[in-house]
Amino acid sequence: MQKFDEMYAMLPFDGSDVREHYKRYGQWLARQSADAMQARRAEAEMIFRRVGITFAVYGAKDESGAGSERLIPFDLIPRIIPEHEWTQVQRGLVQRVTALNRFIHDLYHGQDILRAGVVPSDLVLNNAQYRPEMVGVQVPRNIYAHIAGIDIVRAADARGDGVYYVLEDNLRVPSGVSYMLENRKMMMRLFPELFSAHAVAPVAHYPDLLLETLRASAPPTVAAPTVVVLTPGMHNSAYFEHAFLAQQMGVELLEGQDLVVKDRFVYMRTTRGLRRVDVIYRRVDDDFLDPQVFRRNSTLGCAGLMDAYRAGNVGICNAVGTGVADDKSVYPYVPEMIRFYLGEEPILQNVPTWMCRKPDDLRHVLAHLPELVVKEVHGAGGYGMLIGPAATQAEITDFRRALLANPAGYIAQPTLSLSTCPTYVDSGIAPRHIDLRPFVLSGRDVQMVAGGLTRVALQEGSLVVNSSQGGGTKDTWVLGQEGEETC
Amino acid sequence: MLSRTADHLFWMSRYTERAENTARMLNVSYETSLLPQSTAVAQEGWLGLLSISELIPAYTAKHGEVAPAKVLEFMVCDGNNPSSILSCLRAARENARAVRGALTTEVWETQNQTWLELARQLEGGAFERDPAQFFEWVKYRSHLSRGVTLGTMLQDEAFHFLRLGTFLERADNTARLLDVKFHAVESDFFGRASERNQEKDFYHWSAILRSVSAFEVYRKVYRDVITPGRVADLLILRRDMPRSLHASLREVVDNLAMVANGQSAETQRCAGRLLADLQYGRIDEILATGLHAYLTQFLDRVNDLGGGISRDFLVAAAD
Numbered sequence: 001m002q003k004f005d006e007m008y009a010m011l012p013f014d015g016s017d018v019r020e021h022y023k024r025y026g027q028w029l030a031r032q033s034a035d036a037m038q039a040r041r042a043e044a045e046m047i048f049r050r051v052g053i054t055f056a057v058y059g060a061k062d063e064s065g066a067g068s069e070r071l072i073p074f075d076l077i078p079r080i081i082p083e084h085e086w087t088q089v090q091r092g093l094v095q096r097v098t099a100l101n102r103f104i105h106d107l108y109h110g111q112d113i114l115r116a117g118v119v120p121s122d123l124v125l126n127n128a129q130y131r132p133e134m135v136g137v138q139v140p141r142n143i144y145a146h147i148a149g150i151d152i153v154r155a156a157d158a159r160g161d162g163v164y165y166v167l168e169d170n171l172r173v174p175s176g177v178s179y180m181l182e183n184r185k186m187m188m189r190l191f192p193e194l195f196s197a198h199a200v201a202p203v204a205h206y207p208d209l210l211l212e213t214l215r216a217s218a219p220p221t222v223a224a225p226t227v228v229v230l231t232p233g234m235h236n237s238a239y240f241e242h243a244f245l246a247q248q249m250g251v252e253l254l255e256g257q258d259l260v261v262k263d264r265f266v267y268m269r270t271t272r273g274l275r276r277v278d279v280i281y282r283r284v285d286d287d288f289l290d291p292q293v294f295r296r297n298s299t300l301g302c303a304g305l306m307d308a309y310r311a312g313n314v315g316i317c318n319a320v321g322t323g324v325a326d327d328k329s330v331y332p333y334v335p336e337m338i339r340f341y342l343g344e345e346p347i348l349q350n351v352p353t354w355m356c357r358k359p360d361d362l363r364h365v366l367a368h369l370p371e372l373v374v375k376e377v378h379g380a381g382g383y384g385m386l387i388g389p390a391a392t393q394a395e396i397t398d399f400r401r402a403l404l405a406n407p408a409g410y411i412a413q414p415t416l417s418l419s420t421c422p423t424y425v426d427s428g429i430a431p432r433h434i435d436l437r438p439f440v441l442s443g444r445d446v447q448m449v450a451g452g453l454t455r456v457a458l459q460e461g462s463l464v465v466n467s468s469q470g471g472g473t474k475d476t477w478v479l480g481q482e483g484e485e486t487c
Numbered sequence: 488m489l490s491r492t493a494d495h496l497f498w499m500s501r502y503t504e505r506a507e508n509t510a511r512m513l514n515v516s517y518e519t520s521l522l523p524q525s526t527a528v529a530q531e532g533w534l535g536l537l538s539i540s541e542l543i544p545a546y547t548a549k550h551g552e553v554a555p556a557k558v559l560e561f562m563v564c565d566g567n568n569p570s571s572i573l574s575c576l577r578a579a580r581e582n583a584r585a586v587r588g589a590l591t592t593e594v595w596e597t598q599n600q601t602w603l604e605l606a607r608q609l610e611g612g613a614f615e616r617d618p619a620q621f622f623e624w625v626k627y628r629s630h631l632s633r634g635v636t637l638g639t640m641l642q643d644e645a646f647h648f649l650r651l652g653t654f655l656e657r658a659d660n661t662a663r664l665l666d667v668k669f670h671a672v673e674s675d676f677f678g679r680a681s682e683r684n685q686e687k688d689f690y691h692w693s694a695i696l697r698s699v700s701a702f703e704v705y706r707k708v709y710r711d712v713i714t715p716g717r718v719a720d721l722l723i724l725r726r727d728m729p730r731s732l733h734a735s736l737r738e739v740v741d742n743l744a745m746v747a748n749g750q751s752a753e754t755q756r757c758a759g760r761l762l763a764d765l766q767y768g769r770i771d772e773i774l775a776t777g778l779h780a781y782l783t784q785f786l787d788r789v790n791d792l793g794g795g796i797s798r799d800f801l802v803a804a805a806d
Contacts, residue, residue: 051592052584052599234585247588258489269490271644271800272748 002156073472092348129323149174199480201450207248216443225278261304450478500652507629754795
């Protein structure tokens with residue numbers, strides 16, 4: 001299989017053939033002693049721990065019974081994307097997220113795309129993530145996925161060039177943006193000289209864009225909307241991020257118990273009584289939002305919230321019911337959506353996907369299991385998937401059985417050789433597989449900061465970058481070409 | 488601000504203050520135990536320490552006989568004892584983590600760093616090697632926490648709830664310390680003081696003073712020998728003594744006024760009245776009616792104030 005490394009045109013790297021956009025960084029890196037870089041790594045870890053940039057691991061408990069907090073490993077070598085490539089990716093993201101929002105709005109209103117037969121009705125209407133409660137509900141600006149995390153990977157094509165593919169759309173409560181911001185802060189702290197020598201596009205204004213997006217999602221009658229962040233609480237794996245974003249935006253961080261609905265309006269309980277809430281940036285899944293409508297025993301949301309929402313008295317971001325559009329069974333249809341709603345050709349490609357619900361596709365998948373990646377359509381976080389080339393015979397046999405029992409529950413894709421980026425490992429610097437999650441904001445406009453979160457699979461050969469599975473992160477640079485200084 | 492946020496802030500600073508005061512009392516007991524004394528006297532000292540936090544039953548159930556090393560361990564690193572320094576600092580940090588967005592980065596990092604360093608201190612055996620040094624460290628971290636709050640926080644509601652927690656807890660802790668330490672010598676308190684071993688008295692009273700950083704202050708204020716009456720005066724009625732009941736209540740009243748809402752009038756009235764009693768009280772009257780009775784009543788009133796603050800601000804507003 002063709003390999004593609006972001007920094008070196010040839011692997012294994014021997015110091016030559018550094019790609020153009022990595023040249024200056026490569027020269028700098030060559031001048032750094034191993035000891036100095038090791039000291040920086042230790043410093044980074046110490047700072048992350050002191051700042052408390054941690055995530056909780058589900059099921060793991062420390063000896064005192066509290067959930068354990070872990071650091072996400074941070075790698076010092078940035079992933080660099082040249083500006084011209086990013087411009088193209090960004091255009092593709094705006095196009096894709098625009099189409100996805102049109103799609104969700106359509107599903108809960110006219111269902112044109114189903115009637116046109118472009119997307120099979122049963123795929124949508126029988127999907128657990130399809131929320132009948134949302135049918136006919138008007139949401140501000142017809143936007144549902146205000147914050148979208150689109151996972152992008154890169155792999156070599158036949159000529160050995162790197163091609164960007166969308167691997168997955170995350171339209172519910174995508175997380176990770178705080179690491180993008182903290183990684184940049186850390187890099188600027190550790191290596192200020194690099195930033196004076198490179199024209200790195202800034203990312204620190206993300207919270208401002210987010211607040212702008214959220215305010216644009218308020219009920220139209222509210223002049224100065226009160227925005228809040230709703231978290232499941234400090235034991236949630238992404239709690240740090242919830243607290244971080246609330247603080248960066250200067251808004252309150254709420255738990256379900258802080259909310260109350262009266263006469264179809266939402267209020268928070270404050271030291272001076274009840275206060276109106278206009279927009280909720282919720283980091284709680286649909287199922288837990290309102291015990292009157294969804295899970296009855298949930299204490300993470302607030303009774304009556306859906307009622308207030310449907311009455312148009314509060315904005316919820318992301319909207320309820322977006323999960324139907326980021327399901328892996330719907331993913332193969334996104335290019336068709338783009339053509340259907342926008343009349344354009346997709347700028348970003350999908351990974352070729354076999355839908356096991358189709359008999360022909362299923363036959364192909366069963367015949368090629370050891371070569372394919374098979375995913376549960378409702379799975380997330382790197383769980384419930386088979387990576388054929390890395391699987392044992394027993395795992396393949398188990399998966400074959402599961403697949404035959406419920407073909408519609410799976411899709412399969414070729415095992416892409418994800419691009420690699422030089423990364424610090426125990427033995428020194430080695431190539432490790434990476435992906436990219438840009439965060440796309442849809443409010444008045446569709447906008448984003450340059451780059452996103454780069455995740456890296458630290459195990460040699462591993463393709464799984466999820467933090468819950470031992471992945472790490474890197475700073476992501478979108479690099480302009482104007483910088484003429486030398487370092 | 489959110490009621491829940493105010494609640495976490497209030498308790499964050501209460502637990503920090505409690506950890507500091509526990510370290511203060513343990514340090515004095517530990518240093519006293521290094522002086523030549525009979526086993527009975529030493530035993531009495533450790534029991535007194537446990538009774539300050541009403542922990543004699545819990546301790547006895549776990550360890551039986553009072554042994555200095557066991558008491559120290561119980562009060563410092565026993566995660567199952569809710570009053571241990573470990574438990575207090577953990578609770579402070581958990582409360583801070585729950586509302587880290589309402590704190591400045593410096594305040595949060597100070598709390599988090601304290602917790603991370605505590606784990607290192609306890610695992611590394613620093614505490615067993617040098618208890619006095621460890622207690623100094625706890626005090627230092629508490630000073631830092633207060634200082635960074637004063638030095639970085641906007642003086643809004645969040646700030647005032649933090650300060651309320653600190654001073655309500657301090658009023659409580661100083662009163663408990665006085666009660667137990669005076670109780671220990673109560674039988675000899677009046678009239679018979681001259682019959683007592685003066686040397687022992689000196690150490691007893693100077694230990695109390697040092698536990699609240701008031702030894703030098705006492706010398707400066709009274710320029711005279713240490714007498715129980717003056718110790719009580721200094722720690723109860725002196726407005727300019729930062730750990731006295733009077734000074735603590737003054738802060739409680741002032742911070743309460745800054746966060747007052749439509750339902751807090753009664754709590755403010757009670758706080759103001761308690762402050763007035765301290766402002767216009769005389770130490771000879773207090774001693775004449777009995778210090779223990781006085782302090783018991785004071786502790787009840789402080790406890791009621793805590794309940795009032797909770798009811799007026801911290802419990803979620805009525806549906």
